[in-house]
Amino acid sequence: MKAMVEDVSVNIIRLVLCRLEGKVAVITGGASGIGKRTAEVFAQHGAKVVIADIQDELGHSVAESIGPSTCCYVHCDVTDEDQVKNAIHRAVETYGKLDIMFNNAGIADPNKHRIIDNDKADFERVLAVNVTGTIIIYFINYNLCY
Ligand SMILES: NC(=O)c1ccc[n+]([C@@H]2O[C@H](COP(=O)([O-])OP(=O)(O)OC[C@H]3O[C@@H](n4cnc5c(N)ncnc54)[C@H](O)[C@@H]3O)[C@@H](O)[C@H]2O)c1
Numbered sequence: 001m002k003a004m005v006e007d008v009s010v011n012i013i014r015l016v017l018c019r020l021e022g023k024v025a026v027i028t029g030g031a032s033g034i035g036k037r038t039a040e041v042f043a044q045h046g047a048k049v050v051i052a053d054i055q056d057e058l059g060h061s062v063a064e065s066i067g068p069s070t071c072c073y074v075h076c077d078v079t080d081e082d083q084v085k086n087a088i089h090r091a092v093e094t095y096g097k098l099d100i101m102f103n104n105a106g107i108a109d110p111n112k113h114r115i116i117d118n119d120k121a122d123f124e125r126v127l128a129v130n131v132t133g134t135i136i137i138y139f140i141n142y143n144l145c146y
Pocket of ligand 1: 028029030031032033034035052053054055076077078079104105106107108129133
């Protein structure tokens with residue numbers, strides 16, 4: 001009975017760990033923080049990863065540390081539709097498909113305690129990255145990707 005329980009446990013763990021095996025993911029904002037760690041964990045679990053970010057030096061070095069056969073970097077500002085299309089093309093060209101789009105890129109400006117100290121341009125920039133930038137993928141014609 002104990003052996004059977006151990007077998008079942010091992011199979012469950014294997015199933016969970018293999019869920020990303022063979023998957024291809026684009027991770028925006030993958031050069032640092034949560035995105036970087038996600039890229040590392042995805043790769044450890046068998047996924048191919050495209051890091052899409054605006055910090056080129058950092059992005060290249062993270063991709064290099066994960067491993068060139070598993071991960072690559074592409075410059076991509078998520079507020080620019082063409083650059084997002086390019087990141088998707090890069091995933092399909094390099095790894096043959098796209099399974100996962102992790103829209104993680106985001107910014108936070110320094111706190112300004114009084115609302116009148118904020119200006120409209122700052123507000124629009126945050127919205128462009130944190131809101132439009134996370135759903136821009138859905139505005140892109142799907143025929144382009146597949
Ligand atoms: N860390 C937290 O506690 C926390 C809490 C709530 C939400 N979040 C959200 O989670 C996400 C990741 O947070 P984090 O703490 O890892 O932040 P982070 O600043 O470490 O990483 C964000 C990454 O996004 C990239 N980025 C910024 N603007 C970009 C753009 N226009 N195009 C492409 N990439 C861009 C940055 O270069 C950076 O690599 C963000 O969207 C953030 O708002 C974080």
